[in-house]
Amino acid sequence: MAQSQGWVKRYFRAFCKGFFVAVPVAVTFLDRxxxxxxxxxxxxxxxxxxxxxxxxxxxxxxxxxxxxxxxxxxxxxxxxxxxxxxxxxxxxxx
Structure with a gap:
């Protein structure tokens, strides 16, 4: 059970990092x-x-x-x- 929670936590962190990098890059690209x-x-x-x-x-x-x-x-x-x-x-x- 603890192993599955660790996987979810790592996945969520990776998703957040990617999201907070991809959104500003996409907005800048579409604007400029x-x-x-x-x-x-x-x-x-x-x-x-x-x-x-x-x-x-x-x-x-x-x-x-x-x-x-x-x-x-x-x-x-x-x-x-x-x-x-x-x-x-x-x-x-x-």
Whole structure:
């Protein structure tokens, strides 16, 4: 019985150590490097959401390009709609 409790205690400690390291690393990565966004609606058809408004595509947004001012014509960008700040809508445009 004591052996099984020791195993559980070691497992819990390892889980906590991993959790407290992984969460800050993941948050920093999503804030500084890249994040995942869902594209909904028909505004980006036929490139994204070719099946219509019922489906949604997922894109990876690169934060480094914006920080280094490397955005070029034809790139897809994401921004927060300033007119509807209470609703927090995100716009994705080319």
């Amino acid at each position: 490097v890249a994040c995942v966004a869902r594209v909904e609606g028909a505004s980006m058809q036929p490139s994204l959401n070719p099946g219509g408004s019922q489906s949604s595509d997922v894109v990876l947004l690169n934060h480094w390009k914006v920080r280094n001012f490397e955005v070029q014509r034809g790139d897809i960008v994401s921004l927060v709609n300033a007119r509807k700040l209470a609703v927090q809508t995100t716009l994705i445009h080319r």
